[in-house]
Amino acid sequence: MKCFECGGEIIRERVSFIMYTKDATPVVFEDVPADKCGQCGEKYLDAALLDRIQSVLEKGVDHPLKEIKVPVVSFAA
16 A cells, blocks of 8 residues: 555554544544554554544543643743
């Protein structure tokens, strides 16, 4: 399979990424099985996995594996 963005080779690996719930709460998903372009880093997830992620975002996270503290920086005047 070739990357739709750059034409690079797609490799299977586990990735991490952040998604946001409707109330703007960030949720970090770790060790997600995904196809990733070895050239530009574009990630591809299958439909069943996206359904699971959507379910977590809609229902909320009852028992997270861990929680992290994230610094917030503002560039507002």
